[in-house]
Amino acid sequence: MFNCYISILSLLVLLLVSCSSGDRQANVQSGQKYESDSTLEINLDVKKYVLPNGLRVLIYENNKLPIYSYYTFYDVGGRYEGKGLVGATHYLEHMMFKGAKKYGPGEFDKIIEGSGGSNNAYTSFDSTVYHENLPVGSIDKIIDLEADRMVNLLVEPASFERERKVILDERLRRYDTNPRQKIFLTMMEAVFGGTPYGRSVIGTVDEINGITRERMLEYFKIHYAPNNAVVVIAGDVDADKTMKLIRKSYDQIPASKNLNSIKEGLDDNKRYTFRKKLGYSKDIYGVNPLPMFMLAFRGMPLGSRKGFVMDILSSIMGDGQSSHLHQLFVLGKRPMLTNISAGNYTLKKNGVFYISGQLLGGVNKNTFRKKLLRELYKVCNSDKAINKRSVQKTKNQYLIQYFSEIQSNNGMAHFLGLRENFFGDYNYYKEELSIYNSIDEHEVKKTCKEVFKPGSHVFLSIWNKNAN
Amino acid sequence: MKKFTACLWSVGFVINLVFVQNSHAFIFGDSLVEKYDWNGVEVIWVKDDRFPTYHISVYFADGALSDGKRRSGETSFMFGLLDSGTNRYTQKQIIDGLEYYGASYGASVTHEYTTYHISGLIRDIDPTVRMVCQLFKDATFPKNEFKKYKRRYLASFKQMVNDHSALANRAFRKISLDGSPFDKPVEGLRGHVRKISRKDLKKKLSYFNNKVKKRIYLIGPKKVLDIENIIKNDCNWTEGADFHREVNYKMAVKKKPPIYLVTVPEAQKVEIRIGRFLKDNEIGRPALREFSSSYLGGGFTSKLMEELRKKHGLVYSVHAFAAEQKSYGRAAVSTSTKRKETVRVIELVKSILSDAGGGKISDKDFNRSKSHLIGRYPFRFEKSASYLNHLIFLDHIGKDYDEIHKFGKKIGNISSKGLAVDINDIFGWEKQVIVVLGHKSAAKILKKIGKVKIVDYRKFL
Numbered sequence: 001m002f003n004c005y006i007s008i009l010s011l012l013v014l015l016l017v018s019c020s021s022g023d024r025q026a027n028v029q030s031g032q033k034y035e036s037d038s039t040l041e042i043n044l045d046v047k048k049y050v051l052p053n054g055l056r057v058l059i060y061e062n063n064k065l066p067i068y069s070y071y072t073f074y075d076v077g078g079r080y081e082g083k084g085l086v087g088a089t090h091y092l093e094h095m096m097f098k099g100a101k102k103y104g105p106g107e108f109d110k111i112i113e114g115s116g117g118s119n120n121a122y123t124s125f126d127s128t129v130y131h132e133n134l135p136v137g138s139i140d141k142i143i144d145l146e147a148d149r150m151v152n153l154l155v156e157p158a159s160f161e162r163e164r165k166v167i168l169d170e171r172l173r174r175y176d177t178n179p180r181q182k183i184f185l186t187m188m189e190a191v192f193g194g195t196p197y198g199r200s201v202i203g204t205v206d207e208i209n210g211i212t213r214e215r216m217l218e219y220f221k222i223h224y225a226p227n228n229a230v231v232v233i234a235g236d237v238d239a240d241k242t243m244k245l246i247r248k249s250y251d252q253i254p255a256s257k258n259l260n261s262i263k264e265g266l267d268d269n270k271r272y273t274f275r276k277k278l279g280y281s282k283d284i285y286g287v288n289p290l291p292m293f294m295l296a297f298r299g300m301p302l303g304s305r306k307g308f309v310m311d312i313l314s315s316i317m318g319d320g321q322s323s324h325l326h327q328l329f330v331l332g333k334r335p336m337l338t339n340i341s342a343g344n345y346t347l348k349k350n351g352v353f354y355i356s357g358q359l360l361g362g363v364n365k366n367t368f369r370k371k372l373l374r375e376l377y378k379v380c381n382s383d384k385a386i387n388k389r390s391v392q393k394t395k396n397q398y399l400i401q402y403f404s405e406i407q408s409n410n411g412m413a414h415f416l417g418l419r420e421n422f423f424g425d426y427n428y429y430k431e432e433l434s435i436y437n438s439i440d441e442h443e444v445k446k447t448c449k450e451v452f453k454p455g456s457h458v459f460l461s462i463w464n465k466n467a468n
Numbered sequence: 469m470k471k472f473t474a475c476l477w478s479v480g481f482v483i484n485l486v487f488v489q490n491s492h493a494f495i496f497g498d499s500l501v502e503k504y505d506w507n508g509v510e511v512i513w514v515k516d517d518r519f520p521t522y523h524i525s526v527y528f529a530d531g532a533l534s535d536g537k538r539r540s541g542e543t544s545f546m547f548g549l550l551d552s553g554t555n556r557y558t559q560k561q562i563i564d565g566l567e568y569y570g571a572s573y574g575a576s577v578t579h580e581y582t583t584y585h586i587s588g589l590i591r592d593i594d595p596t597v598r599m600v601c602q603l604f605k606d607a608t609f610p611k612n613e614f615k616k617y618k619r620r621y622l623a624s625f626k627q628m629v630n631d632h633s634a635l636a637n638r639a640f641r642k643i644s645l646d647g648s649p650f651d652k653p654v655e656g657l658r659g660h661v662r663k664i665s666r667k668d669l670k671k672k673l674s675y676f677n678n679k680v681k682k683r684i685y686l687i688g689p690k691k692v693l694d695i696e697n698i699i700k701n702d703c704n705w706t707e708g709a710d711f712h713r714e715v716n717y718k719m720a721v722k723k724k725p726p727i728y729l730v731t732v733p734e735a736q737k738v739e740i741r742i743g744r745f746l747k748d749n750e751i752g753r754p755a756l757r758e759f760s761s762s763y764l765g766g767g768f769t770s771k772l773m774e775e776l777r778k779k780h781g782l783v784y785s786v787h788a789f790a791a792e793q794k795s796y797g798r799a800a801v802s803t804s805t806k807r808k809e810t811v812r813v814i815e816l817v818k819s820i821l822s823d824a825g826g827g828k829i830s831d832k833d834f835n836r837s838k839s840h841l842i843g844r845y846p847f848r849f850e851k852s853a854s855y856l857n858h859l860i861f862l863d864h865i866g867k868d869y870d871e872i873h874k875f876g877k878k879i880g881n882i883s884s885k886g887l888a889v890d891i892n893d894i895f896g897w898e899k900q901v902i903v904v905l906g907h908k909s910a911a912k913i914l915k916k917i918g919k920v921k922i923v924d925y926r927k928f929l
Contacts, residue, residue, distance in 0.1 A: 040520055040589075064518075067846055097768070106778070109768040114836040116843015118767060135843045165781030172737050173784050173804055179630050287734050288630045290623060322564040331559060331616065338620045338627075360623055393568045400570035400588060403519045408850035 054227025060234040068235025076223035079196035087203020101152035147249035179286035194275035225256030234413040272349035279455035286462035299351025318342025324385035380448035522688030529681040529712030532654040541656015547575030552613035554606035605704035636739035636905040715795040738906030743800025755878040757790035825892030
């Protein structure tokens with residue numbers, strides 16, 4: 001999830017993009033004119049409803065194909081876990097497929113797939129998201145299934161223990177044997193240590209083993225409730241008819257009474273304030289025969305203006321082959337890396353800006369680190385990387401990503417739900433547009449200087465020659 | 469609790485919902501497929517006005533098989549370096565120019581064919597396609613860029629040990645397809661890539677420009693057709709280029725293959741691949757093959773998922789596939805687990821394959837699997853690029869686009885008995901090759917179930 005939000009938030013609806021205008025040459029230096037283009041206007045016709053119990057429902061009607069996508073966003077993520085519960089949000093996501101009162105154990109997947117559908121879910125630090133793709137004709141059943149597991153989850157003891165084994169296997173498969181994941185988790189701990197973002201969403205082996213069924217059920221009852229959820233349906237559905245079915249299944253589910261006061265404490269900004277000192281390097285052991293690195297700086301939370309500027313900064317620095325750092329360290333005269341990329345990971349309560357890549361054989365990582373830092377300290381003061389053209393190029397790239405995202409019902413539902421869940425407004429993309437459009441190269445340079453300050457980084461490397 | 473059968477949507481109902489429309493209107497509602505001839509190159513345009521974007525795929529009727537026995541990776545290498553410079557533009561100018569428009573571009577090489585895709589905003593299609601044509605016409609593979617790219621390319625072999633799943637796939641291809649023309653990965657072998665020269669790349673590009681048959685697939689608003697003159701005049705594609713790869717081969721089938729253990733250092737888990745090569749006389753029924761593999765390992769309620777993950781908690785993920793190209797096919801079960809559970813997982817897979825192949829398929833499972841496959845089918849085509857890729861593949865194997873329309877009916881007509889026969893044909897245990905990738909200590913465990921041949925992972929680089 002962490003990478004995808006960077007691009008999703010980097011979307012522009014009425015963007016000033018380049019135009020080839022009458023130039024019939026493949027002139028690579030063209031595109032310096034900026035013209036508005038009404039063909040790029042997007043107005044998403046979305047119907048929004050709020051039930052008395054607080055459930056928000058978004059419906060986007062699209063009858064091009066006899067199919068639809070159904071998303072349920074819960075505003076609960078790994079950052080809400082207390083002691084003894086680290087990893088529980090993700091574990092609970094797995095248990096949500098194991099059965100609820102009305103339809104019984106093992107029936108959820110069978111009904112979805114028997115109806116010609118498929119489903120999945122993901123958990124991040126900030127939210128838990130469930131989704132189904134189905135052919136039309138099944139909507140009443142899906143609504144009832146989702147409503148059933150929102151309130152009546154079983155969490156059977158035997159099933160709970162079996163799933164623990166699956167999650168431990170997932171941990172082994174995805175994290176423990178993968179150098180990229182290992183260095184990422186180390187970075188999160190280095191930057192956010194002592195805060196809820198300084199740990200992994202899946203949990204360590206000990207943390208996963210320490211989760212009890214009783215604690216999970218308590219956690220479920222607090223956070224799985226209509227006033228903490230957003231349902232999004234995109235596809236071949238009739239909004240009025242669908243809302244009747246939604247009301248029938250969800251209306252009687254009570255809101256979580258103490259949710260707001262509990263979340264108020266969990267959302268307290270003090271919990272997310274940076275605690276760790278930066279300005280150091282650390283080597284960790286991994287199986288990889290060529291060193292990989294991550295260079296991290298403190299970032300900003302989702303929705304802050306500076307966070308948007310940092311999105312653009314990260315793209316200019318390390319998104320694509322023409323980005324500044326790729327040109328310098330991968331394609332330059334004396335290449336040092338096989339690849340490099342930059343990312344601005346904006347979480348709801350805080351963020352991190354990072355640059356990562358992999359060294360070529362024979363390149364000394366300390367020499368590279370010094371060279372990279374030197375470059376970052378000076379790049380903000382020149383027009384070489386951050387200029388009118390590179391800012392505009394980034395905006396153009398974001399626009400393409402936007403159109404790509406909303407090509408499918410599934411993408412559309414996710415796009416709308418993310419904004420509704422994080423900002424309380426599915427239309428927030430318009431605000432994003434406005435902010436991105438207002439950012440120029442001077443603001444990017446100013447932010448660049450604030451981010452790349454000497455001593456404000458942590459440099460991590462992972463390699464099979466580092467001490468184990 | 470309601471019983472599952474009461475909730476299950478009838479298979480016929482799902483088929484009708486998804487396949488009632490005519491084939492032209494199948495994916496994009498009122499979209500139409502139109503065909504043109506641009507200087508002897510067939511052009512297929514799918515009208516799609518939904519967004520101000522376009523997607524172009526150029527199909528070349530040859531792929532990695534053109535590399536020959538000791539030159540694997542050449543095609544992939546050449547296309548990967550196509551944007552490194554021309555007589556007119558430097559690499560930096562090319563890349564920056566294309567990325568400025570937000571364009572995506574690049575090649576996808578298979579053994580039998582290659583596609584080169586370009587996508588972006590429709591308003592920028594002209595300079596983007598003009599530049600890509602310039603690459604085909606005038607790529608020089610500059611010496612410095614060549615050296616740098618080759619160094620990066622070779623470094624990627626060294627790093628393969630990081631990704632055990634990809635490494636297991638690579639080893640499985642070599643072992644299960646050994647002796648066929650398809651046993652080398654399209655990216656090539658390290659030893660072969662080392663020998664690639666700039667001259668080889670220029671020769672390869674000339675071959676694709678002048679000899680190999682092409683088709684162009686376009687999806688987007690009508691404006692996408694404006695590129696006709698650019699394609700005709702700027703791409704340097706010879707009129708009448710008509711070579712298309714045909715493969716003739718003979719391959720001895722081993723009767724009782726051993727279990728292969730591909731050793732990697734410090735592996736905490738094992739990757740397991742169980743499958744086999746499908747000869748040319750075993751292909752031509754893709755819908756049936758897809759049903760067989762989907763029943764076994766194509767969703768959360770598939771037999772393998774139910775048993776290995778849900779019932780026993782042994783794996784996080786398991787899936788099966790049986791896929792075809794024009795001249796060959798492959799079938800496999802793919803999963804990973806803890807080393808100590810290796811034998812248990814293999815034995816469970818064996819038992820599931822044997823039961824299904826022996827006809828132990830319940831009506832509930834059969835109907836659910838059928839509905840699932842039919843229902844999810846159209847989701848593959850929601851995105852323009854996926855839809856074009858499917859049309860390309862149908863043309864490549866010589867099938868009509870109507871196959872998309874017929875899919876549901878074909879699956880609907882398969883009986884439980886027919887499914888079992890096919891599973892037995894494809895996944896019958898005696899025919900399977902077993903490849904396990906993990907730490908060398910797994911050998912002791914594997915010896916309990918058969919003769920083990922141990923091979924170091926570097927043999928597959």
